[in-house]
Amino acid sequence: MAEESPRSTRGIALLLAALSSLGPFAIDTYLPSFHEIGRQLNATPVEVQQTLSAYLLAFAAMTLWHGAISDRFGRRRVILVALSLFAAASAGCALSASIGQLWFWRAMQGVTAGAGIVVSRAIVRDLFDGAAAQRLMAQITMMFALAPAIAPLVGGQLQDWLGWRAVFAFLVVATLALWLACWKLLPETLPPEKRQPFKPRYLIDTYRKVLTTPSFLYACGGLATNFCGFFVYVLSAPVFLMNHLGLPETAFLWLFGPSMCGLMSGSWVTSRIAGKRTPEAAVTYGYIVMGSAALLNVLINLTLPPGVPWNVIPIFIYNFGMALTTPSLTLFALDNFPAQRGLAASCQTFLQAGFNGFVAAVVAPLVWGSTLTLALAMTTFVSLGALASFLQRRSALLPR
Numbered sequence: 001m002a003e004e005s006p007r008s009t010r011g012i013a014l015l016l017a018a019l020s021s022l023g024p025f026a027i028d029t030y031l032p033s034f035h036e037i038g039r040q041l042n043a044t045p046v047e048v049q050q051t052l053s054a055y056l057l058a059f060a061a062m063t064l065w066h067g068a069i070s071d072r073f074g075r076r077r078v079i080l081v082a083l084s085l086f087a088a089a090s091a092g093c094a095l096s097a098s099i100g101q102l103w104f105w106r107a108m109q110g111v112t113a114g115a116g117i118v119v120s121r122a123i124v125r126d127l128f129d130g131a132a133a134q135r136l137m138a139q140i141t142m143m144f145a146l147a148p149a150i151a152p153l154v155g156g157q158l159q160d161w162l163g164w165r166a167v168f169a170f171l172v173v174a175t176l177a178l179w180l181a182c183w184k185l186l187p188e189t190l191p192p193e194k195r196q197p198f199k200p201r202y203l204i205d206t207y208r209k210v211l212t213t214p215s216f217l218y219a220c221g222g223l224a225t226n227f228c229g230f231f232v233y234v235l236s237a238p239v240f241l242m243n244h245l246g247l248p249e250t251a252f253l254w255l256f257g258p259s260m261c262g263l264m265s266g267s268w269v270t271s272r273i274a275g276k277r278t279p280e281a282a283v284t285y286g287y288i289v290m291g292s293a294a295l296l297n298v299l300i301n302l303t304l305p306p307g308v309p310w311n312v313i314p315i316f317i318y319n320f321g322m323a324l325t326t327p328s329l330t331l332f333a334l335d336n337f338p339a340q341r342g343l344a345a346s347c348q349t350f351l352q353a354g355f356n357g358f359v360a361a362v363v364a365p366l367v368w369g370s371t372l373t374l375a376l377a378m379t380t381f382v383s384l385g386a387l388a389s390f391l392q393r394r395s396a397l398l399p400r
Helices: 010-028 031-040 045-073 075-094 099-127 130-144 146-161 164-185 200-211 214-235 237-244 253-273 279-303 313-334 341-367 371-396
Strands: none
Touching: 010 045, 010 075, 010 099, 010 130, 010 146, 010 164, 031 045, 031 146, 031 164, 031 237, 045 075, 045 099, 045 200, 045 341, 075 099, 075 164, 099 130, 099 313, 099 341, 130 253, 130 313, 146 164, 146 253, 200 214, 200 341, 214 237, 214 253, 214 279, 214 313, 214 341, 214 371, 237 253, 237 371, 253 279, 253 313, 279 313, 279 371, 313 341, 313 371, 341 371
16 A cells, blocks of 8 residues: 555545544533433433443444444445434434433434444555554544534533534534535445455454454553543543533533643644654653653642643643554554454444443542542553553564
């Protein structure tokens, strides 16, 4: 595969970033509406929180299949069908009359949302190798970072103007616009001769191979725990911002603005050093930055009262470091299985989303009680990520 310049990959990066961003955008957009959803649907805060868990757990379960399906039927067809179903599920959320109905339709959103993330990663490896793949993955991450920053701002304004149902109506419109863009612009990157069978025996054997390969599992573990060091703040955003920092429901930018600036700037640096520094070096730099941010976060919360901007500065630094590690760790995982990239991307996303769902259902409620416990959670996650990355690097050197 030919080496591509940053400029020549920008168009496909924008489209793939939009596809990858749909799932996270659907997580964050309705966060400012939690209080009104609970009030209108007669639901407790925990019941409203479980709409997020329903989404994440369904997302995790179905991502195990998106890649295998795209390995068999092609990337483009899977994307178009998934976007159509996601729009329908978003309409169901907008029309929900009870918290149970909202749980169901959020789960249906989760079933279809993972296709964009999984298939986009497979498309990157269909098209590019080496530094070009690392650069494209960094460009996607940089543009992908805008979604969580914009989502709560859009959701907060829609909540303020029209109420929580308008948030899901907006998702319907945005998804249909993305479907039209993909229908016109997204090429098929997996030719028929490279497609894999969708047969039970083949799938069982391949899933077993992927999910028992240590190098793959360690890379996935690093990605999942790195992300959850930040994601625990996303899950706790209403409590962290409104209860601990005393900010209004329209002030979610205080969390998502610095967070996404960190991701974008880190991704920009990653795209610039691709081909100049090894992927292993980029991962090492990232963990140094993330570890420093986590320790600073604990120190701030031990010495200062909760407030802005000091409680969000470590999150900016942490996300900068995370962006240095994400492209390389993703490629380390997928490169174990060059002939089954879609299925491997499914397994990687499944493991990450499953861990995200566990953190949403169990960990976040345990640690959102104070800014210090959130900081300690970040430190724990990055420590686990550094250990997983070390084990991945060591296992990759062993003969297979």
